[in-house]
Amino acid sequence: xxxxxxxxxxxxxxxxGELDAxxxxxxxxxxxxxxxxxxxxxAEASPGEYVCRMGRPxxxxxxxVDGLLKMSSDNEHGQTMxxxxxxxxxxxxxxxxxxxxxxxYNIQPLRNSHVAGLHVDTFxxxxxxxxxxxxxxxxxxxxxxxxxxxxREIDRMTNPDIRVARSLATLFNxxxxxxxxxxxxxxxxxxxxxxxLSRQRVNExxxxxxxxxxxxxxxxxxxxxxxxxxxxxVFSKETSRKPA
DNA sequence: TCATTAAATTGTT
DNA sequence: AACAATTTAATGA
Numbered sequence: 001x002x003x004x005x006x007x008x009x010x011x012x013x014x015x016x017g018e019l020d021a022x023x024x025x026x027x028x029x030x031x032x033x034x035x036x037x038x039x040x041x042x043a044e045a046s047p048g049e050y051v052c053r054m055g056r057p058x059x060x061x062x063x064x065v066d067g068l069l070k071m072s073s074d075n076e077h078g079q080t081m082x083x084x085x086x087x088x089x090x091x092x093x094x095x096x097x098x099x100x101x102x103x104x105y106n107i108q109p110l111r112n113s114h115v116a117g118l119h120v121d122t123f124x125x126x127x128x129x130x131x132x133x134x135x136x137x138x139x140x141x142x143x144x145x146x147x148x149x150x151x152r153e154i155d156r157m158t159n160p161d162i163r164v165a166r167s168l169a170t171l172f173n174x175x176x177x178x179x180x181x182x183x184x185x186x187x188x189x190x191x192x193x194x195x196x197l198s199r200q201r202v203n204e205x206x207x208x209x210x211x212x213x214x215x216x217x218x219x220x221x222x223x224x225x226x227x228x229x230x231x232x233x234v235f236s237k238e239t240s241r242k243p244a
Numbered sequence: 245t246c247a248t249t250a251a252a253t254t255g256t257t
Numbered sequence: 258a259a260c261a262a263t264t265t266a267a268t269g270a
Binding site for chain 2: 187188189199200203207217219220
């Protein structure tokens with residue numbers, strides 16, 4: 001059962017720390033915040049479950065408190081295409097919440113994750129009453145537009161190293177995912193699922209990126225050292241091939 | 245707190 | 258896909 005259907009039963013209140021990590025909560029006036037906090041729910045979701053499914057009516061606007069989600073879509077042939085990952089601090093679904101439509105994507109956890117939900121009615125109430133909230137949403141929509149344009153470029157990249165680099169750069173986006181910070185908690189296997197490459201190839205790409213100084217590979221995560229380089233660096237074809 | 249063991253993740257072929 | 262090496266997490270004295 002998707003999380004958006006079962007959030008009612010599985011919900012619990014957010015801790016003070018979890019509330020503090022929500023990027024838009026600080027932009028609200030006291031009475032607005034009071035209303036938002038009263039409605040916010042949090043639930044745990046595991047791999048294989050759905051946070052929300054394509055076609056289901058949108059009931060919540062979601063945010064990742066902890067963990068890692070993937071956003072995907074099924075085409076008419078039953079194949080699944082992954083668009084992007086959603087790391088901590090990311091909020092999504094505002095487009096469909098705005099129009100009160102059905103979800104256009106599937107959202108599934110790549111590992112055990114904590115997902116917060118704000119009911120669409122409260123979402124709309126905030127839109128009607130809070131300037132700060134409107135500014136956040138506008139900023140978010142604008143930033144995501146840039147992300148999707150970048151995603152189209154990534155799709156046309158044949159070089160796996162560049163695909164990994166660009167995909168990582170989007171996950172490190174400080175505006176969309178302020179919860180990530182310097183280190184992104186992600187395993188190489190999880191990253192492989194996201195970019196659609198084998199774990200071996202991802203490992204090779206990460207090693208190359210680390211050699212170039214744009215990231216550092218750590219156990220269970222990655223540290224970004226040079227985000228602009230990740231976004232734009234072009235690799236020469238023969239950087240790390242061993243000579244014959 | 246420390247040592248031991250299991251589990252997870254990474255590096256390599 | 259398989260394997261070894263490394264790191265973390267869990268357990269109990």
